[in-house]
Amino acid sequence: MRVPEKVAEVLIDEETLARRVRELAAEISRDYAGKCLLIVAPLKGAFMFLADLLRHLEVPAEIDFVRLASYGAATEPSGAVRMTKDLECSVEGREVLVVEDIVDTGETLGYLIEVLQRRSPASLRVCALLDKPERRQREVEVHYRGFAIPDRFVVGYGLDFAEKYRQLPYVGILRTEG
Ligand code: IMP
Numbered sequence: 001m002r003v004p005e006k007v008a009e010v011l012i013d014e015e016t017l018a019r020r021v022r023e024l025a026a027e028i029s030r031d032y033a034g035k036c037l038l039i040v041a042p043l044k045g046a047f048m049f050l051a052d053l054l055r056h057l058e059v060p061a062e063i064d065f066v067r068l069a070s071y072g073a074a075t076e077p078s079g080a081v082r083m084t085k086d087l088e089c090s091v092e093g094r095e096v097l098v099v100e101d102i103v104d105t106g107e108t109l110g111y112l113i114e115v116l117q118r119r120s121p122a123s124l125r126v127c128a129l130l131d132k133p134e135r136r137q138r139e140v141e142v143h144y145r146g147f148a149i150p151d152r153f154v155v156g157y158g159l160d161f162a163e164k165y166r167q168l169p170y171v172g173i174l175r176t177e178g
Pocket residue numbers: 045070077101102103104105106107108109152153154155159160161
């Protein structure tokens with residue numbers, strides 16, 4: 001497994017990710033049996049997780065994307081969130097599942113939930129691959145959580161640092177010193 005210089009260590013390897021993604025897909029498939037999901041995924045970080053999750057879902061699902069931006073430095077979100085790309089479909093009356101890469105302060109997800117809730121979905125739940133509970137500033141409910149991780153900046157499996165490292169097949173901790 002190729003580990004770039006800037007990655008201090010592998011936090012979650014490929015096999016562990018694959019196993020947990022299958023478990024999450026099974027749980028979601030059970031809970032939504034007989035229903036059709038509308039999956040809303042924020043670009044870009046969730047794309048790899050979403051692709052793997054979808055492959056294992058046993059309920060029909062449509063997907064749509066939003067793009068959210070937060071002001072501030074690359075590793076320190078400032079809390080002010082805005083939507084730079086909206087959904088192309090209506091969520092009214094739909095069973096909506098937000099599929100997120102990582103919940104950090106909770107500001108991004110909190111904002112998205114607020115926006116979606118105003119559009120009257122039949123139901124609204126959240127599936128997040130990673131969660132840094134120690135960093136939470138805004139309370140958000142995560143119904144399906146892949147892994148709780150420590151307060152470290154992680155990259156890989158879709159997650160970036162300045163648009164790099166998304167392609168890594170594992171989740172690694174970014175080296176901050178040096
Ligand atoms: P929040 O609004 O603070 O919860 O931040 C959520 C967003 O910040 C995520 O969707 C990611 O795009 C980004 N983010 C937070 N922590 C990390 C990390 O450790 N690695 C890469 N991106 C992160």
